[in-house]
Amino acid sequence: xxxxxxxxxxxxKAENNExxxxxxxxxxxxxxxxxxxxxxxxVSTDQQTWHKAPMVPELGMDWLIELTSDQLYxxxxxxxxxxxxxxxEINGDTQLINARDGTTTTVRAIGTLTIxxxxxxxxxxxxxxxxxxxxISLQQRIRELESTLFEERRTREALEERYAKLEAKYVEIVKxxx
Numbered sequence: 092x093x094x095x096x097x098x099x100x101x102x103x104k105a106e107n108n109e110x111x112x113x114x115x116x117x118x119x120x121x122x123x124x125x126x127x128x129x130x131x132x133x134v135s136t137d138q139q140t141w142h143k144a145p146m147v148p149e150l151g152m153d154w155l156i157e158l159t160s161d162q163l164y165x166x167x168x169x170x171x172x173x174x175x176x177x178x179x180e181i182n183g184d185t186q187l188i189n190a191r192d193g194t195t196t197t198v199r200a201i202g203t204l205t206i207x208x209x210x211x212x213x214x215x216x217x218x219x220x221x222x223x224x225x226x227i228s229l230q231q232r233i234r235e236l237e238s239t240l241f242e243e244r245r246t247r248e249a250l251e252e253r254y255a256k257l258e259a260k261y262v263e264i265v266k267x268x269x
Contacts (some may be wrong), residue, residue, distance in 0.1 A: 093147045097136045102144075104220055105131035110138065111220055116149065118219075123150040124170030145190075155229040157186035157195075166190045173204055180208070 093100070100119050106129075111122075121129050122142065130152065132140035138157035145152040145166045154172055155165035167175075169254055175181045176198065182200035183206045 093134050093142050094136060099136060101135045101138050102128065102220060103133040103135065103141055105129060105133070109220070120150060121217055123152060123168050126174035127168070127169035128171075130165055130167060132220075153190050153230075156181060157188065163188070169201070169203060172198065172201075176204060177207055179207075183264055248255040 096116065098115060099113035100116060101110055102114070102119060102122065103110050111263075119128075119134065119251065128144045128150070130143070130145050132144045134144050134147055134150075135141045144150060151168045153167040154169065156166055156172070156175070157164045158164055172181070172187070176183075181198060183197065185198045187198060187201070188194060188195050199206065
C-alpha cells in the first residue's frame with residue numbers, strides 16, 4: 092500500500108499515462124481535493140508499483156456520484172464534489188453514496204458543500220494535472236466498455252466455433268461405435 096508519509100509520490104493519469112511528481116502527500120491530497128485525480132488514476136512511491144488512487148484512504152476519495160440509476164462516478168473527494176458543483180456537472184439533488192459505510196445522501200444534505208447559484212466559475216490554474224470532469228470520464232468509460240464488449244464477443248465466437256468442432260467430433264465418435 093502507499094505510504095502517505097513518503098517524500099516522493101507520483102501520480103499516473105489514466106487518460107494519457109502522463110506522470111506527475113515527485114510530490115509530497117500534501118500536494119497529492121490537494122490535487123485529489125480539487126478534482127485533478129480521477130478514480131482511474133494511480134499513485135506510486137517508486138514508479139514501478141502503482142495503486143489506484145481511491146485505494147489510498149488518506150486521499151479521502153470516499154464518495155460515489157449516482158449519475159443515473161445504473162451509472163456511478165467515483166469514488167471521489169468532497170473537494171471534487173464541490174468542483175463538480177461549481178462546474179454545473181452535478182446539483183444539490185444529485186444522489187451520493189458513501190463508499191466507506193454504504194449510506195446514501197444528496198449533495199444538498201452534506202453541509203460542507205456550497206451549491207452555487209448560477210454559472211460555474213473556471214478556477215483552473217497553476218501547475219499539475221488538469222481537473223477531471225465527469226463527462227470526460229464517462230466517455231472514456233464508454234470506450235473501455237465497448238472495447239471489452241468487442242473482446243468478449245470475439246472470445247464467445249471463438250468458443251462457439253470450438254464447441255461446434257468438438258460436437259462434430261463427438262457425433263463422429265458416437266457413429267463409429269458398434
